Amino acid sequence: MNLNLTLKVWRQKGPADGGHFETYAAPNINDDMSFLEMLDVVNEELIAQGKEPIAFDHDCREGICGSCGFVINGRPHGPMKATTVCQLHMRNFHDGDAITIEPWRAAAFPVIKDLVVDRSTFDRIIGAGGFISAPTGAASDANLTLVPKATADLAFDAAACIGCGACVAGCPNGAAQLFTSAKVAHLNLLPQGQPERWSRVTSMVNTMEAYFGSCTNFRECEAVCPKEISIDFIAKMNRDFLQAKFRDRRKLVNAEAGEDAG
Amino acid sequence: MELDAHIPPGPIADKWDNHRFEMKLVAPQNRRKFDIIVVGTGLAGGSAAATLGEMGYNVKSFCFQDSPRRAHSIAAQGGINAAKNYKNDGDSVHRLFYDTIKGGDYRSREANVYRLAQISTQIIDQCVAQGVPFAREYGGLLDNRSFGGAQVSRTFYARGQTGQQLELGAYQALSRQIELGTVEMHPRTEMLDLVVSNGRAAGIVVRDLVTGEISSHSAHAVVLATGGYTNAFFLSTGAKGCNVTAIWRAHKKGAYFANPCYTQIHPTCIPVSGDYQSKLTLMSESLRNDGRVWASKTKGDRRKANEVPEGERDYFLERRYPAFGNLVPRDVASRAAKAVVDEGYGVGDLGNGVYLDFADAIHRLGRTTIEQRYGNLFDMYAKITGEDPYTVPMRIYPAPHYTMGGLWVDYNLMSNVPGLFVVGEANFSDHGANRLGASALMQGLADGYFVLPATITGDLAGQLNTQPLPTTDPCFQQAEAAVKEQINTFLTINGSRTPDWFHRKLGRTLWELCGMARNAAGLQQARKEIGALREEFWQDVRVLGEGESLNQSLEKAGRVADFFELGELICQDALAREESCGGHFREEHQTPEGEALRDDVNFAYVAAWEYAGKGELAKLHKEDLEFEYVHLAQRSYK
Ligand SMILES: Cc1cc2nc3c(=O)[nH]c(=O)nc-3n(C[C@H](O)[C@H](O)[C@H](O)COP(=O)(O)OP(=O)(O)OC[C@H]3O[C@@H](n4cnc5c(N)ncnc54)[C@H](O)[C@@H]3O)c2cc1C
Ligand code: FES
Numbered sequence A: 001m002n003l004n005l006t007l008k009v010w011r012q013k014g015p016a017d018g019g020h021f022e023t024y025a026a027p028n029i030n031d032d033m034s035f036l037e038m039l040d041v042v043n044e045e046l047i048a049q050g051k052e053p054i055a056f057d058h059d060c061r062e063g064i065c066g067s068c069g070f071v072i073n074g075r076p077h078g079p080m081k082a083t084t085v086c087q088l089h090m091r092n093f094h095d096g097d098a099i100t101i102e103p104w105r106a107a108a109f110p111v112i113k114d115l116v117v118d119r120s121t122f123d124r125i126i127g128a129g130g131f132i133s134a135p136t137g138a139a140s141d142a143n144l145t146l147v148p149k150a151t152a153d154l155a156f157d158a159a160a161c162i163g164c165g166a167c168v169a170g171c172p173n174g175a176a177q178l179f180t181s182a183k184v185a186h187l188n189l190l191p192q193g194q195p196e197r198w199s200r201v202t203s204m205v206n207t208m209e210a211y212f213g214s215c216t217n218f219r220e221c222e223a224v225c226p227k228e229i230s231i232d233f234i235a236k237m238n239r240d241f242l243q244a245k246f247r248d249r250r251k252l253v254n255a256e257a258g259e260d261a262g
Numbered sequence B: 001m002e003l004d005a006h007i008p009p010g011p012i013a014d015k016w017d018n019h020r021f022e023m024k025l026v027a028p029q030n031r032r033k034f035d036i037i038v039v040g041t042g043l044a045g046g047s048a049a050a051t052l053g054e055m056g057y058n059v060k061s062f063c064f065q066d067s068p069r070r071a072h073s074i075a076a077q078g079g080i081n082a083a084k085n086y087k088n089d090g091d092s093v094h095r096l097f098y099d100t101i102k103g104g105d106y107r108s109r110e111a112n113v114y115r116l117a118q119i120s121t122q123i124i125d126q127c128v129a130q131g132v133p134f135a136r137e138y139g140g141l142l143d144n145r146s147f148g149g150a151q152v153s154r155t156f157y158a159r160g161q162t163g164q165q166l167e168l169g170a171y172q173a174l175s176r177q178i179e180l181g182t183v184e185m186h187p188r189t190e191m192l193d194l195v196v197s198n199g200r201a202a203g204i205v206v207r208d209l210v211t212g213e214i215s216s217h218s219a220h221a222v223v224l225a226t227g228g229y230t231n232a233f234f235l236s237t238g239a240k241g242c243n244v245t246a247i248w249r250a251h252k253k254g255a256y257f258a259n260p261c262y263t264q265i266h267p268t269c270i271p272v273s274g275d276y277q278s279k280l281t282l283m284s285e286s287l288r289n290d291g292r293v294w295a296s297k298t299k300g301d302r303r304k305a306n307e308v309p310e311g312e313r314d315y316f317l318e319r320r321y322p323a324f325g326n327l328v329p330r331d332v333a334s335r336a337a338k339a340v341v342d343e344g345y346g347v348g349d350l351g352n353g354v355y356l357d358f359a360d361a362i363h364r365l366g367r368t369t370i371e372q373r374y375g376n377l378f379d380m381y382a383k384i385t386g387e388d389p390y391t392v393p394m395r396i397y398p399a400p401h402y403t404m405g406g407l408w409v410d411y412n413l414m415s416n417v418p419g420l421f422v423v424g425e426a427n428f429s430d431h432g433a434n435r436l437g438a439s440a441l442m443q444g445l446a447d448g449y450f451v452l453p454a455t456i457t458g459d460l461a462g463q464l465n466t467q468p469l470p471t472t473d474p475c476f477q478q479a480e481a482a483v484k485e486q487i488n489t490f491l492t493i494n495g496s497r498t499p500d501w502f503h504r505k506l507g508r509t510l511w512e513l514c515g516m517a518r519n520a521a522g523l524q525q526a527r528k529e530i531g532a533l534r535e536e537f538w539q540d541v542r543v544l545g546e547g548e549s550l551n552q553s554l555e556k557a558g559r560v561a562d563f564f565e566l567g568e569l570i571c572q573d574a575l576a577r578e579e580s581c582g583g584h585f586r587e588e589h590q591t592p593e594g595e596a597l598r599d600d601v602n603f604a605y606v607a608a609w610e611y612a613g614k615g616e617l618a619k620l621h622k623e624d625l626e627f628e629y630v631h632l633a634q635r636s637y638k
Helices: A037-049 A120-127 A147-158 A166-170 A177-189 A190-211 A220-224 A234-248 A251-260 B013-024 B043-055 B093-103 B110-130 B162-180 B245-252 B287-288 B316-320 B330-342 B357-364 B367-385 B440-463 B474-493 B501-512 B522-541 B552-576
Strands: A003-011 A019-029 A098-102 A111-113 B035-039 B058-062 B153-156 B183-186 B188-197 B200-208 B213-216 B221-224 B263-269 B292-296 B354-357 B394-403 B421-422 B606-608 B620-624
Touching: A003 A220, A019 A037, A019 B316, A111 B263, A120 A177, A120 B058, A147 A177, A166 A220, A177 A220, A177 A234, A177 B367, A190 A234, A190 B110, A190 B552, A220 B058, A234 B213, A234 B552, A251 B263, B013 B110, B035 B188, B035 B200, B043 B162, B043 B183, B058 B162, B058 B188, B093 B162, B093 B200, B110 B367, B110 B440, B153 B188, B162 B183, B162 B316, B162 B440, B188 B213, B188 B245, B188 B474, B188 B552, B200 B440, B200 B474, B221 B245, B221 B440, B245 B421, B245 B552, B263 B287, B263 B330, B287 B367, B292 B316, B316 B330, B330 B354, B330 B394, B421 B440, B474 B552, B501 B522, B522 B552, B552 B606
Parallel strands: A003 A098, B035 B058, B035 B221, B058 B183, B221 B421
Antiparallel strands: A003 A019, B188 B200, B200 B213, B263 B394, B292 B354, B354 B394, B606 B620
C-alpha cells in the first residue's frame, strides 16, 4: 500500500542558527519502506528541487549502532515500542498522516545540523570508568572464572544499550541515568568487574552529573528505550553509588574481599 | 617491485614464536617518542589503538561516526571462532587452521592462517577479562555453537549481538586510554588521503565532517583499519557509511590492492522488497544451525509456505550436500540458492528468495529455546518484513556481505609501502577466496590486540630518534590541495543526479555482472558500463550545500567516486582470474555438478594490483602461495 504524508521537519543550518520547521509533502510512500528510506526518498526530491537534503545520523540501519535517532510526533524513535527509527517501518503509519520530526532536545546534546546532535558527553561518561582495566595479554584462561548464567544474562541485558540517547531525549530533565546505569550494571554485576566496582560507579556518576540533568523518576527513559533497558539498573547504580560513599568513609574495610574502595 | 611476504622460516607451529623473538623491540621508556595513526575504530582499529596506547605509544585514532563505538563491527551477529576445544569435540589449532584454509578454497597464506588459529584462544581470554558477556551454560562455563564450514562447536557468542559486545569491549579499552591521554580521539573525521614521503607513509589528510576543515596529521606509522568495501554493490549488509576511500586513496599512493574480486555473498539475508531499498539485512548464519532451507518442487509456486505439503518441498542443501547439509560454507549455500531462484523456484511475492524454516526446530526444542538463541534476529525479521518467523518460514536470499580482498600486506601486516599497516577487513590477509563464518571477528581482534602491536614494533625500532615529517612539508600541502580541489569540483559540477543515484546504478551493474556468477563477456561489459557511468558521474553529479559544514551529500560523492574506480578494478581482477574459487565463480570454470573448479597450477597466487595512473589498467603482481601443510584438494561438503 502507498501512503501520502505531510512532514514537518526541523531545519537548522548549524549550531549557531536558531532553526525552524519546514513542511514537505511525501507522496506515494511504500509501506514496506523504513522511516529512513522514506527520508531518503524525500531527500532525493529535495535535491532535485535544489534544496539541501535533511541531515540525520544513521549508519547500520539495523538498530544496533545507535547512530540514528530523532523525535517523531513527540516521541524519541517514534511510535513503536523497542524500535529505533531505522527499524521503524512505514506500515505503522496511515495514509494522510502529518508527521513532526525534530532532533533530540537536551542541553547536553547540542544540535549540529537539522536532526544531527552532538552526543560526545556519553563518551566522557564511559571514559570516566565504563571499562574493566584489562590490558592486552594479561588475561588468564576464559573458563577459569565461572559466571553463573543468570548473572551473565543480566549483565548482557544491561550491556545491550546502544548509546543512542533516546533516554536523555525522552526525559523531561534531560538526565542520563539509564545510559549510565546500564554500563555500571553490566560491569559491576560481573566477577571481572569487582575490583573497580566502587571507583567505577563514583566516577561515572560524578561525570554524568557534570553534564546531565537529575533523575526524578519520570520513567520516560525506560519507555522510549529501543533496547528496553530496565530502570532497575538505575536502582542498582544508586545503591552501588551510596555504598561506595559509605565505603569511602570507612576506608578500614578496604581490605575486605580484596576490593578497592575507590 | 618484488613481493616478499616475509614469512618467517621454520616449522609452521613455531613461526610466530620465533618471529617474535627475532623481531627488534622498542623499550617501554622509548615508546612515547613514537606517534602512530590508527584510522578506524572497529574491532581491528579499536583494539589496535587501545593496545598501542597501553604499551605507551602516542596514538591518534580516527573514525567517521560520532563515536568510536559505532563502527560497523557492532553489527556482527553470530559469533567468534576460537580453537579452545571446550566441547571436547576434536577441535585444535591445527583443525581451525585446516578448516580456514579449506574454507578459503586454498587461496590464503598458510603461515598467516596458522597464526590466526593459534591466537584465537587468547582473544577469548582477553575479551572475557574485559567483561564481554558471552553466552554461558548453567554451570557458569562458556557456551559454544557450530557455524557453517565446520563440524565442531567452536563459536563463542553473545546472543545474536556478538559483534556489539566485542566492539564495546574494544571501545571501552580505547576509552580508558583516551582518558589516560595515550590516545587522542578524532570522531566525525574522514581520512581523504595518505601522504607518502621518500617511499614511506608519513601521515594522512582528513576532513572534519562537522566544520569541513581539511587538516594533516603525521606519524611514524599509519595503520588503516577502515573495514570492508561491500558497499561498492550499493545494496549490501554493510552500514551506510562503509566505504573504500581510505584504502583506495592509499592504493593510489602506491599500496597494492590484493584480490579485489573476492567478495562474499552471504546466503541468508532478507530479500529486496522494492526500488527504494537502502541496504540489505543479514540474518545470521547461526540460524542455519536450526533452520532448514527449502523451496517448492513446483516452479512459480505462489502458495503460502504452510500450504506446501512436506513431500512437495525441496530441501536442496540437504539433498545436494548430505554431510554438511544446511551448514555448507557461504559461497556454496549462496550459489545453490541462486540456482533455485534462477530456475524459477523462488518464493515470496517477487519470487526472489528461498525459505529458512524453523518449524522442525521449534517442534523439537520448543519455542523458548529458539527464542533464547535467536530472539533478537526473529524480532528484527518481523519488524522489517511484517511477518512472524515463529509461524511463517523466513524468506532469505544472498547479498554482498564481506570483502576478502583488500590492501596487500606481508606477514607483519605491513603493506608494500613501508610504515603503512593494514588490519581487519581492510587487508586481504587470512580468508583466501571465501571467509568462514565467525572468522572476521577473530581476525580483526587477532590483528588489533596481538599481531600488529608485536609487528609494528619491528618497524618502529628502526625509526628511533627520528621525527615525523612536519605537516608543513610540501608533501602534506600538496595532498591537502588535491583534496580541497576534489571537494570544490563536487560542489561546482551542479549536475542533475544525486550521488545515491549513481551509486545505485554502479551497484546494480556490479551485482548483475560481477556478483555470484561471472563470465568473461559480462565482466568486459561491466567494465565498459562502469567506465561510462563514471564519466557521467563527473559531468552530472549534483552536490548541494557547502564544504565548510556538515554535508552528507559531499561525503557520499567522495565515496562513490572511489567505488567507481574500485569497481573497474574488481572486474579487471575477476576477468584475469580464469578459474573459480570460493566467492569468485567464473561460469566458464565449473565441475559437471556446478561446483567451483580451481586451477591450482596457474592461479594459486595472490593477485596484487598496482595503481598505474588515471585511466590506465592496473599492473598485476603475483605472490605465489605455497602449501606445505595442507594438501590441495577439490573442496567437498557432500
Ligand atoms: C551484518 C554483519 C554481521 C556480521 N557477523 C559476523 C559474525 O557473526 N562473525 C564474524 O566473524 N564476522 C561477522 N561479520 C564481519 C565482521 O563484522 C567484519 O568483517 C568486522 O567487524 C570488520 O571489522 P573492522 O574493524 O575491520 O572494520 P569496521 O568495524 O567496519 O570498522 C571500520 C572503521 O573504519 C572507520 N573508517 C572507515 N573509513 C574511514 C575513513 N575514510 N576515514 C576515517 N575512518 C574511516 C569507521 O569509522 C570504522 O570506525 C559481520 C558483518 C556484518 C556486516
Ligand atoms: S542506524 Fe544504526 S541503530 Fe539506527
